[in-house]
Amino acid sequence: MTSLAVLPGDGIGPEVMAEVLKVHTVVGDVFGIDLAVDVLPYDADWYLTRGAAGFDAQEVRRRYRAVLLGALGDPRVPDNRHAKLIIGGLRQDLDLCVNLRPVRLRTLRHCPLRHVGAESEVDLVIVRENTEDVYVGVGGTVRSGQPEQVAMEVGVHTRRAVDRAVRAAFEIARARPRRRLTLVDKSNAMPAAGPLWQQCFRAAAAEYPEVHTDHLYVDAAAMELIRNPARFDTVVTSNLFGDILSDEAAQLAGGLGVAPSASYDPADTGFRGVFESVHGSAPDLAGTGRANPLASIMSYSLMLDRMELPAAHAAVERAIDEVLRGDLLTPDLGGTARTGEVGDEVCRAIARGKEERR
Numbered sequence: 001m002t003s004l005a006v007l008p009g010d011g012i013g014p015e016v017m018a019e020v021l022k023v024h025t026v027v028g029d030v031f032g033i034d035l036a037v038d039v040l041p042y043d044a045d046w047y048l049t050r051g052a053a054g055f056d057a058q059e060v061r062r063r064y065r066a067v068l069l070g071a072l073g074d075p076r077v078p079d080n081r082h083a084k085l086i087i088g089g090l091r092q093d094l095d096l097c098v099n100l101r102p103v104r105l106r107t108l109r110h111c112p113l114r115h116v117g118a119e120s121e122v123d124l125v126i127v128r129e130n131t132e133d134v135y136v137g138v139g140g141t142v143r144s145g146q147p148e149q150v151a152m153e154v155g156v157h158t159r160r161a162v163d164r165a166v167r168a169a170f171e172i173a174r175a176r177p178r179r180r181l182t183l184v185d186k187s188n189a190m191p192a193a194g195p196l197w198q199q200c201f202r203a204a205a206a207e208y209p210e211v212h213t214d215h216l217y218v219d220a221a222a223m224e225l226i227r228n229p230a231r232f233d234t235v236v237t238s239n240l241f242g243d244i245l246s247d248e249a250a251q252l253a254g255g256l257g258v259a260p261s262a263s264y265d266p267a268d269t270g271f272r273g274v275f276e277s278v279h280g281s282a283p284d285l286a287g288t289g290r291a292n293p294l295a296s297i298m299s300y301s302l303m304l305d306r307m308e309l310p311a312a313h314a315a316v317e318r319a320i321d322e323v324l325r326g327d328l329l330t331p332d333l334g335g336t337a338r339t340g341e342v343g344d345e346v347c348r349a350i351a352r353g354k355e356e357r358r
């Protein structure tokens with residue numbers, strides 16, 4: 001049965017996705033997992049040739065159990081319209097209300113902060129609301145080009161979406177050893193959205209007494225991530241704040257080359273979600289062999305977890321740990337290895353792990 005839709009995308013997307021597919025083949029062999037793959041052509045070339053027609057997120061959900069996405073972004077497409085159409089279509093049409101962005105330091109030397117003394121000090125999950133805020137497209141420009149020009153981007157927050165993101169975050173926090181959840185908002189400057197987030201958070205907190213809760217304004221959270229990352233366990237926040245904080249947090253564990261994400265609807269037990277690196281198509285690296293494939297492989301690993309394949313998920317995680325402790329690393333992590341060499345090393349580590357556990 002065909003089960004996974006793979007969209008390699010633009011720039012370095014196809015290069016990193018090739019490594020994910022190598023890993024998928026090894027995982028299939030080692031764990032006897034039969035998840036057939038369809039590679040779909042939705043990228044900038046497709047958009048430039050065919051226009052917007054032809055992409056149907058609902059059809060993707062009907063046909064596949066999950067989507068693996070490389071990255072979308074191409075200077076030839078004005079405003080990256082194809083990326084908005086495809087990524088926005090998947091997130092909004094399929095109501096993928098949760099965006100999960102885990103950040104875990106696996107080797108101390110990849111953390112740029114001198115005052116971090118142990119890997120365990122950087123181990124957090126950002127739960128980002130994934131369908132609203134300024135990404136809804138409410139707003140516009142009037143008196144364009146004139147001194148009186150007005151530009152408006154409206155942050156939209158609905159109780160339904162906020163409540164779902166918050167409750168998903170409580171579930172995630174409850175399953176983590178520290179059981180700690182921080183609400184990040186800017187309620188001191190946002191008198192409409194702030195109270196809505198706070199109300200939903202308080203209401204859910206009453207149902208999860210085992211989760212320790214606290215609150216930070218987003219500016220303080222940005223500072224605390226650098227000053228004392230160990231204070232964070234699970235974070236829940238709105239779409240825009242989550243977008244920014246997760247890129248900042250990713251740097252604490254080695255940067256965008258090791259930052260994965262999962263977008264999903266916790267209530268959907270059929271379609272498991274869209275799994276993609278946090279990074280974009282990195283046109284500056286495309287074709288150089290210098291792209292780090294680990295963020296996409298980590299996103300694949302999140303997919304295994306969401307598909308409730310714990311042994312395969314654990315094996316891929318162990319393999320990534322092993323690779324990150326070694327020296328075969330791409331230039332973003334201080335090494336000289338090429339994209340394909342890192343992917344091969346992850347595959348070897350998975351196969352070695354299987355031999356050692358026999």
Ligand SMILES: NC(=O)c1ccc[n+]([C@@H]2O[C@H](COP(=O)([O-])OP(=O)(O)OC[C@H]3O[C@@H](n4cnc5c(N)ncnc54)[C@H](O)[C@@H]3O)[C@@H](O)[C@H]2O)c1
Nearest residue numbers: 071072073074080256257279280281282284285291292332
């Ligand atoms: N979800 C997505 O598909 C997504 C996300 C972000 C940006 N984009 C798009 O990607 C294009 C490029 O955007 P950008 O340059 O702002 O962000 P980017 O994430 O592509 O690159 C930012 C920096 O990180 C480096 N980098 C990114 N991925 C890396 C990897 N795997 N290994 C090593 N280094 C890596 C790049 O070389 C660059 O210096 C734009 O068109 C943007 O709209 C797409």
